[in-house]
Amino acid sequence: MNDIRVSALVLLHPEREELLMVRKSGTTSFMLPGGKPEDGESAEDTIIREIAEELGLELHPDRLQALGTFTAAAANEADHRVIGDVFCYDGLPETLDVENIAHLAEIAEAGWFPIDPLPADSNARQFAPLTRSEVIPALHAAGRAVG
Numbered sequence: 001m002n003d004i005r006v007s008a009l010v011l012l013h014p015e016r017e018e019l020l021m022v023r024k025s026g027t028t029s030f031m032l033p034g035g036k037p038e039d040g041e042s043a044e045d046t047i048i049r050e051i052a053e054e055l056g057l058e059l060h061p062d063r064l065q066a067l068g069t070f071t072a073a074a075a076n077e078a079d080h081r082v083i084g085d086v087f088c089y090d091g092l093p094e095t096l097d098v099e100n101i102a103h104l105a106e107i108a109e110a111g112w113f114p115i116d117p118l119p120a121d122s123n124a125r126q127f128a129p130l131t132r133s134e135v136i137p138a139l140h141a142a143g144r145a146v147g
Helices: 043-055 129-141
Strands: 002-010 018-024 029-031 064-073 080-089 107-114
Touching: 002 043, 002 129, 018 129, 029 107, 029 129, 043 064, 043 080, 043 107, 064 129, 080 129
Parallel strands: 002 080
Antiparallel strands: 018 029, 018 107, 064 080
């Protein structure tokens, strides 16, 4: 099994127990926004760059808090597992329009999804195992999600 290292970001809706997730072009799985590091890039630098590229948002490093490093089957690549350095953001980036989420680069769709419970997977839409099996339980354990 091959490993894919990523940085991912938890953005929680300010009024509802919902998580911002994205779907890359040509896939059916929603996942946390983020991506792979470039050579020599820290996990924190990766998430700041990826969020700018995918959602056009500027993150302030002092508002990032590490949730943890988690491992799960990769959502879109067979015979791979993803190792994700996951960060939570304190509040929301100032330029995020919560009702009309801009998305750029390879992102085909972005939206808010309830945490409790995360919708069931279907043939048309799935959720990344890292988010469902690792991140959401960690959010509960850290007291960042109700349920």
